[in-house]
Amino acid sequence: MKSVGVTARWALGALVMGGLAAWLAGTEPSAAQQSGPLPGKCQPGPNALGTSRVVEIDTTAGPRFGRQQYPDHDFLQDGEVVLTFDDGPHPAYTLPILEALDEHCIKATFFMVGRQALAFPKYAREVGRRGHTIGTHTWSHANLGRSSPEKVRSEIELGISAVQFALNGTTAPFFRFPYLSDSRGAQERETANISIDVDSHDYRTRSPSRMMSNVLSGLQAKKKGIVLFHDIQPSTAQGLRQLLAELKARGYRIVHIRPKQTQSTVAEFDQRIERAHGSPKLDAVAAGPVERRAVTAPSWETQAARPVPVAQPRPRARSDDWWRSVFGTN
Numbered sequence: 001m002k003s004v005g006v007t008a009r010w011a012l013g014a015l016v017m018g019g020l021a022a023w024l025a026g027t028e029p030s031a032a033q034q035s036g037p038l039p040g041k042c043q044p045g046p047n048a049l050g051t052s053r054v055v056e057i058d059t060t061a062g063p064r065f066g067r068q069q070y071p072d073h074d075f076l077q078d079g080e081v082v083l084t085f086d087d088g089p090h091p092a093y094t095l096p097i098l099e100a101l102d103e104h105c106i107k108a109t110f111f112m113v114g115r116q117a118l119a120f121p122k123y124a125r126e127v128g129r130r131g132h133t134i135g136t137h138t139w140s141h142a143n144l145g146r147s148s149p150e151k152v153r154s155e156i157e158l159g160i161s162a163v164q165f166a167l168n169g170t171t172a173p174f175f176r177f178p179y180l181s182d183s184r185g186a187q188e189r190e191t192a193n194i195s196i197d198v199d200s201h202d203y204r205t206r207s208p209s210r211m212m213s214n215v216l217s218g219l220q221a222k223k224k225g226i227v228l229f230h231d232i233q234p235s236t237a238q239g240l241r242q243l244l245a246e247l248k249a250r251g252y253r254i255v256h257i258r259p260k261q262t263q264s265t266v267a268e269f270d271q272r273i274e275r276a277h278g279s280p281k282l283d284a285v286a287a288g289p290v291e292r293r294a295v296t297a298p299s300w301e302t303q304a305a306r307p308v309p310v311a312q313p314r315p316r317a318r319s320d321d322w323w324r325s326v327f328g329t330n
């Protein structure tokens with residue numbers, strides 16, 4: 001395994017109990033709690049996974065990861081796992097997931113849907129406050145592989161503007177296509193397109209143990225990987241804590257991916273988000289029953305039936321050049 005430009009460190013982060021109590025009581029944490037460094041280090045106990053290393057990704061060249069679609073590049077060593085959570089934030093399920101991650105002193109990546117972040121900004125900010133990486137996943141979870149270039153641009157840009165508006169901060173230039181439906185070149189930004197290696201299939205079951213066995217069997221087959229979960233799914237919210245304990249028992253190590261760059265927004269789309277903020281439409285999303293807030297909504301049958309396309313490797317001069325451009329070193 002070549003040495004890559006990564007920073008190995010134990011992830012920082014500890015829960016600010018006073019801030020959590022205020023947050024749970026429905027009040028916003030103070031500005032200092034939101035923006036200041038988290039005090040102390042998360043010290044993983046003997047049964048906690050901990051974050052084994054941080055990989056910093058240079059997104060300038062628009063790298064693509066996740067061997068299910070993009071088999072050409074891989075930064076993980078055997079036994080290494082990246083945890084990703086899509087489609088949130090969600091008022092019922094995001095927080096239990098954050099608690100389970102904190103218990104194990106590990107950091108994950110959340111691909112937020114713009115509409116969800118705007119409807120539930122408190123939960124979006126809580127993900128950021130705890131030190132996780134936040135990428136985007138379009139404005140409305142549209143299937144971009146079937147959309148016009150104009151729609152693709154609008155969905156991507158509105159998603160970025162909405163999540164940044166909700167966070168009152170920047171996102172990582174990390175993107176995941178809804179349904180892993182790649183629009184093939186419609187994305188113009190210098191953004192990492194992050195697909196998956198292992199699918200928890202948490203949207204196909206309400207059983208935490210089923211979700212868990214899906215992940216464990218997937219990792220056993222592939223030996224490592226970027227794992228897909230959804231923080232709008234009860235099977236993941238309920239089963240994550242036990243899954244993390246099992247990953248620890250089996251010797252897996254957690255890798256936290258972070259961007260080298262931050263992501264800018266486009267003024268035109270920022271203005272559209274500012275107009276959408278507080279609209280009755282968003283209020284309806286926030287006030288609706290839990291099931292209707294979940295916007296991933298692939299039917300189990302269609303999701304299972306549709307094969308995920310495998311992209312052809314892009315032509316490039318030398319893989320070492322590409323590696324250096326992404327990670328900054330060989």
Ligand SMILES: [Zn+2]
Binds near residue numbers: 177
């Ligand atoms: Zn999704």
